[in-house]
Amino acid sequence: MRFALVLAVAPAIAIVFDQSASMTSEKWNEGLNQALSLVVEAPLEDAWLKVWGFDEGARVWPYGWARLPSKEVRDNVVKWLEETGTGGSTDPRPAISKVLREDKHPLAVVVVTDGMFDVAALHSRVEVLQSQRRHRAKISVVLVGDATEQxxxxxxxxxxxxxxxxxxRD
Structure with a gap:
């Protein structure tokens, strides 16, 4: 519920979805269900959603910023993620860089991943980009699969x- 409150205070929500080869179909389905349920269950009124995918590069879904709540938007997210599939190595920096350059304030970012990437490198890049924004984005992570404690x-x-x-999963 606390996570839903983070989403509720942000009129703009960006989902950044890991589409690398390490995202097995089980992880992919778990991540998709988690992300969509968080957005659907959050107390959203007049919110906007945009979706990015990443492997070693960034993909942005072709619908731009879409108005929530909407079953059509939810269906478009599922369709686009299924069509673009998975593959490649894992580097969320290009996608998150694009997200943090969006002129939406306040902004909540939801990263859906199995965590198999260099978090320290991501953190360094995010700190630079956050310092350039008028308002810091709130960044949450939905961790799928069996991640290590570290x-x-x-x-x-x-x-x-x-x-x-x-x-x-705890």
């Missing part, structure tokens, strides 16, 4: 510094 600790520090939440 991954969870590292990602929890990252989300704490970005005023977000870590959602994982």
């Amino acid at each position: 991954d969870k600790v590292t990602l929890r520090k990252f989300t704490d510094r970005n005023e977000g939440w870590l959602i994982s």
Whole structure:
């Protein structure tokens, strides 16, 4: 519920979805269901949603910023993620860089990932980009699959510094 409150105070929500090869179909489905349920269950009125995918590069879905709540938007997210599929290595920096350059304030970012990437490199890039924004984005992570305790600790520090939440299997 606390995570829903982070989303509720931000009129703009960006989902950044890990589409790398390490995202097995089980992780992919878990991540998709988690992300969509968080957005659907959050107390959203007149919010906007945009979705990015990442492997070693960034993809943005072709619908731009879409108005929530909307079943059509939810269906478009699922369709686009299924069509673009998974593959490649994992580097969320290009996608998150694009998200943090968006001129939406306040902004909540939800990263859906299995955590198999260099979090320290991501943190350094995010700190630079956050310093350039008028208002810091709140960045949360939905961690799918069986991450190590060290991954969870590292990602929890990252989300704490970005005023977000870590959602994982605990």
